[in-house]
Amino acid sequence: MRNFFTFCLFVFSAFIYGQTSDAAPANYKVxxxxxxxxxxxxxxxxxxxSDKTFQESVVKNQFIASRVIGKKYTDSLSVVLMAEFGNWEQSRLAQFKISYGWERVGAHLLISAEDAKNLGKRYEQVYPYKMSVFLRDEKNHDAYLKTLFQNLRKELFLLTGDKKVDNLSISKLMDEANRKSPDRIKLYLATQFEKEHGRKPKDSEIGKSCGRNDCCQTRTPD
Structure with missing residues (x-):
């Protein structure tokens, strides 16, 4: 009986999903x-x-109005992209690439967002996402970038003490730098603190546990 109920629930959910989201075109990833x-x-x-089209997208695509109306840009962008494409696959992929900022490029290189943006200008890369893709391809590395990544290996080793850094591919090196980026972690913890306490933290409060098992300052970013 339980299995039958689960099956019916799955079919119903699939039906609802089908009513609110079209299928993505075959070439949507490219x-x-x-x-x-x-x-x-x-x-x-x-x-x-228009407000009318925005509201229609909220209803049609079953967004929770209180979470997307009048909130931050990325929340509104989700609604807009669903109005644009009508399917979640395209909307999520487009939002990921649009929202990919210079801060994230900087985290991959352990440099500031401003320095990352200037690096993009040096290589005529307008979009942060495309700059990240450009950097991951070693065929694009001139003497300047080779030196930059040599220094990144050294800096990441000093930060982690992990010898595996020496053998990581460029792409994996960038991902590891992003995970260990002190600036990214600090920003994440500050955001968690503000969500938990309703105010911005003092510098002395960032990274300092209050002792609770679910302390916001012991969480780790994805």
Whole structure:
């Protein structure tokens, strides 16, 4: 009986999902979402959607209104992209690439967002996501970038003390730097503190556990 109930629930959920989301086109993974001619975003990815269309997307795609209306840009962007594409696969992929910022590129290199942006200008990369892809391909590495990554290995080793850093591929080196980035971790913990306590933390409070098992300062970013 339980198995039958579970099956019925699955079928019902699939039906509901099918009513609110179209299938993504076969080529959706290879579309360039950073130069895509959006109806509801301008060339700088600023939202240009009518309130009526936005509200319709909230209802049709079963967003929780209190979590997306009047909230941060990324929440509104989710609604807008679903109005644009009508399917979750494209919407999530487009949002990931649009929202990929210079802060994230910097975390992959253990440098500031401003330095990452300047590095992008040096190699004529306008979009942070594309800069990350560019850096991961060693064929693009000139003498400057080779030195940059040599220094990154040294810095990451000093940060972690892990000898495996010497043998990581460029892509895995960037991912490990992102995981261990002190600036990224500090920002994450500050965000967790503000969510938990309703105020911005003092520098002395960041990373300091209050002793509770679920202390916001003992959490780790993805």
């Amino acid at each position: 579309i360039d979402y950073l130069t895509y001619p959006y109806k509801y975003l301008d060339k700088d990815f600023k939202i240009k959607i």
